Amino acid sequence: MTGTPRPAPASSDSRLLGLRGGLVVSCQARAGLPLHGPHHMTAMARAAVDGGAVGIRAEGTDDVRAIRTAVELPVIGLWKTDDPGVFITPTPAHAIAVAEAGADIVAADATARPRPDGGDFAGTVAAVHRLGRLVMADVATVEEGLAAQEAGADMVSTTLSGYTDGGTPPLDPDIGLVARLAGRLTVPVFAEGRIHSPAQARAALDAGAWAVVVGTAITAPQWITAQFAGALSA
């Protein structure tokens, strides 16, 4: 690629600097849930802005497009499929659609599991970079984080820890993985997955996270309700 200007290090990118030390709220509700759809997810995103979020993570081109229009914060977009194995933005085509819907950052599964198109994560990175957007690599292990950085990811998130071995995911967030990734990578590390309290979010930041992503505990009222109901029935 002679003649192509070398991009500045990702951590000096304003889209990343704006997220540093802050809370990204993941506004997602899959089909069948009461809050599914761009109308409700845009309202969630607006509420997150009012509460002090520095970024929004959103799923599906309809939600990404609507939230992009409604809020000024950076939007981390993704596209979940029903594929076995890799299911978060599994191909360059999915990533391009998410970027074209308005995502500033495209999140994609960077695990080594088989992809529906037989491609690799580097292909998704290249497609997103051609559109001038950044890539967040969703990983479950340190090795996957290192490979994602090598493949060109601009940041790595612990999103998939606990979800790739076929077992029941643990209840707690994987703060240990945050610390191990932060100790090994040069790109920013995001803490994501099962962060259910402000104290856990703080612990993730203290462990070296660039920023913290929280979804369920903020944007899933059915889960929040179940916590209260469970405490009363115990």
Ligand SMILES: CC(=O)N[C@H](C=O)[C@@H](O)[C@H](O)[C@H](O)COP(=O)(O)O
């Ligand atoms: C594993 C997977 O599919 N994670 C998804 C990734 O976008 C979302 O379902 C999560 O809500 C998001 O990662 C935030 O995590 P939590 O909702 O635990 O705060």
